[in-house]
Amino acid sequence: MHRRIFAPGALAAASLLLAIPASAASYTPGTPGIGDPYYPNYGNGGYDVSHYDLRLRYQPATDELDGTATILARTTQDLSRFDLDFLLDVSEVRVNGVKAAFAESGEHELEVTPKTPLAKGTAITVVVRYSGVPSTKTAYGFSTWHRTPDGAVAADEPEAAWWWYPSNDHPLDKATYDVSVAVPDGTQAISNGTLQSTSSKLGWTRYTWRQNKPQATYLTTLAVGRLDITTSTSEGGVPVVNAYSKDLGDNDGAARAGVERTGEIVDWLSGYLGPYPFGSAGGYVPNTTTGYALETQTRVYYSPRQFANGSNTSVVVHELAHQWYGDSVSLKGWKDIWINEGFARYAQWLWSEHEGEGTAQELADYVYASHPADDAFWTVAPGDPGPDNQFDIAVYDRGALAVQALRNEIGDDAFFAVLKGWPQEHAYANASVADFQRYAERVSGKPLAALFDTWLFQPVKPASAAAVAEAASVPVQPTSWKKIEATNDVHGH
Known part of the structure; x- marks a missing residue:
C-alpha cells in the first residue's frame, strides 16, 4: 500500500529530473554592469542588442x-534574469511575447525576470511599456534630460539614454535604431539618421527617424521643440539636416553661419578620414543653457553658447571628426577616450592649417611650450586618464600632441594612411588605444611602444620635445588658437 502511494511520486520526480536540461544550473543573472572599470554599473551583461x-x-x-x-x-x-539601464516608470515588460516580472534596482537598473530562463544564443524580443516625467528623475545626483522653453533635449556623455528609453547603456553594445515620436502640431522632433516619414492626426504630428548603422546609446539623441529645419546635400553627396530653435536670440545668426557649413566640412574631412560613414549628417542648436557640444551620431548637438562669440567652425570640425573617430569607430572602454578626443582636437589643428591660421606643428609647439614641467596638465595620462579626468583638457590638447608626435615619428605618408585607414579598418565596431598602436605599427612598419608610452601614459612632461619640434621660448600664438580654445569646454559637463 505504501509502496503504491510513493512509487508513482518517486517515478514522477525521476521523470522531472530527466526533463530538466543538465545545464539548468548554469542559468544565472546577467551582471548589472558590462565590466567597464570607469563606470562599473553602466551597461549590462548576458545579452547583446541588435536593434531598438x-x-x-x-x-x-x-x-x-x-x-x-x-x-x-x-x-x-x-x-535567468537581465538588467536594462532605465529610470522612468514601467507598466509592463514582455520577453518573447510573454509577460515578465520586473523590479527597480540600484540607481538606474531595471531587473527583468523572464517567465522561462533563456538559453545562451537565444534571440529575444523585449517590449517595455513606460511613462514618466524625465526632468523629475535623477541618478547619482544628476540629470541629463534638458528642458527648453518649448520642449526638451536628450544629449549627454557618457550617459543619456536612461531618461528616455531602456537600454544596454555602454558603447560596447551598439545597435541600429528606429525612433518614432509624436508631438503636438507645430512642434518638431529631431533624432539620428534619416527622416523616414511624418504624419499628422488629431492635433499630433509623428516623426519617424531611422539610424541604419550601429550606434552607441550615448550617441542617440532626441530634441523636441519649435525648430527651423534646413536640408541640403553636400558637394560630395551627403544629405544634411540641421535644426535651430526659433528663439535663439542673438546667437541665431552665428549658430547658422557655423552649422550650415556642415556639408562643406564633412567633404573636407573625408579627404583626411575617408568616406563619410553614415547616410546623413547635420546638427541642431536648441535653446538650452548648457555649455557643451556632443557628437550625437549624424545629428550633432550644439549649445547656443558655442556660438556666443561668432560662428566658430572649429567646434563644427571637432564634432564632425567624431563621426569617424568615436561614432563609427567607438571605444571599447571609457579609458580609450583619447581615440575620440585626441583625434577630434587634431582635426581642429588640420582645419587651422586649411584656413591659413597656423599649422598643426605650430599649434603643437605652442601647446607644448605653454605648459611648464610642473603643470598638472602633464599628470593626466590621455591613454587612461581615469573617470575624474576623462574630459580634462589634457585629454584634448596633450592627446593632440600625441597625434602630432606620431606624425613626426612615422612621416606624413604613413601618418595620413593611418588617419584614413583606421576608420575603415574598424568601421561600425569598437577599438582600444592598444588596437590603434598595433594598427599604426603595422601601417608604418615602426615600433611605437615607447612613443605611445611617453605621450599617452607617463605622468610627466617629456624631457625633450624631439617628437614635437622644440622651441627655445613660447612660440607666437597661432591665429586659430582663440577659436580652438573656445571649444575647451566642448564636453565640459
Whole structure:
C-alpha cells in the first residue's frame, strides 16, 4: 500500500529530473554592469542588442513622455534574469511575447525576470511599456534630460539614454535604431539618421527617424521643440539636416553661419578620414543653457553658447571628426577616450592649417611650450586618464600632441594612411588605444611602444620635445588658437 502511494511520486520526480536540461544550473543573472572599470554599473551583461524600436509620445508643456521600446537582442549566456539601464516608470515588460516580472534596482537598473530562463544564443524580443516625467528623475545626483522653453533635449556623455528609453547603456553594445515620436502640431522632433516619414492626426504630428548603422546609446539623441529645419546635400553627396530653435536670440545668426557649413566640412574631412560613414549628417542648436557640444551620431548637438562669440567652425570640425573617430569607430572602454578626443582636437589643428591660421606643428609647439614641467596638465595620462579626468583638457590638447608626435615619428605618408585607414579598418565596431598602436605599427612598419608610452601614459612632461619640434621660448600664438580654445569646454559637463 505504501509502496503504491510513493512509487508513482518517486517515478514522477525521476521523470522531472530527466526533463530538466543538465545545464539548468548554469542559468544565472546577467551582471548589472558590462565590466567597464570607469563606470562599473553602466551597461549590462548576458545579452547583446541588435536593434531598438522606440515609439514615443511627448508633451512639451508638461514634460510627460509615454513610450514603448521594442529591443531585439541575443543572449550571451544561459540567462535567468537581465538588467536594462532605465529610470522612468514601467507598466509592463514582455520577453518573447510573454509577460515578465520586473523590479527597480540600484540607481538606474531595471531587473527583468523572464517567465522561462533563456538559453545562451537565444534571440529575444523585449517590449517595455513606460511613462514618466524625465526632468523629475535623477541618478547619482544628476540629470541629463534638458528642458527648453518649448520642449526638451536628450544629449549627454557618457550617459543619456536612461531618461528616455531602456537600454544596454555602454558603447560596447551598439545597435541600429528606429525612433518614432509624436508631438503636438507645430512642434518638431529631431533624432539620428534619416527622416523616414511624418504624419499628422488629431492635433499630433509623428516623426519617424531611422539610424541604419550601429550606434552607441550615448550617441542617440532626441530634441523636441519649435525648430527651423534646413536640408541640403553636400558637394560630395551627403544629405544634411540641421535644426535651430526659433528663439535663439542673438546667437541665431552665428549658430547658422557655423552649422550650415556642415556639408562643406564633412567633404573636407573625408579627404583626411575617408568616406563619410553614415547616410546623413547635420546638427541642431536648441535653446538650452548648457555649455557643451556632443557628437550625437549624424545629428550633432550644439549649445547656443558655442556660438556666443561668432560662428566658430572649429567646434563644427571637432564634432564632425567624431563621426569617424568615436561614432563609427567607438571605444571599447571609457579609458580609450583619447581615440575620440585626441583625434577630434587634431582635426581642429588640420582645419587651422586649411584656413591659413597656423599649422598643426605650430599649434603643437605652442601647446607644448605653454605648459611648464610642473603643470598638472602633464599628470593626466590621455591613454587612461581615469573617470575624474576623462574630459580634462589634457585629454584634448596633450592627446593632440600625441597625434602630432606620431606624425613626426612615422612621416606624413604613413601618418595620413593611418588617419584614413583606421576608420575603415574598424568601421561600425569598437577599438582600444592598444588596437590603434598595433594598427599604426603595422601601417608604418615602426615600433611605437615607447612613443605611445611617453605621450599617452607617463605622468610627466617629456624631457625633450624631439617628437614635437622644440622651441627655445613660447612660440607666437597661432591665429586659430582663440577659436580652438573656445571649444575647451566642448564636453565640459
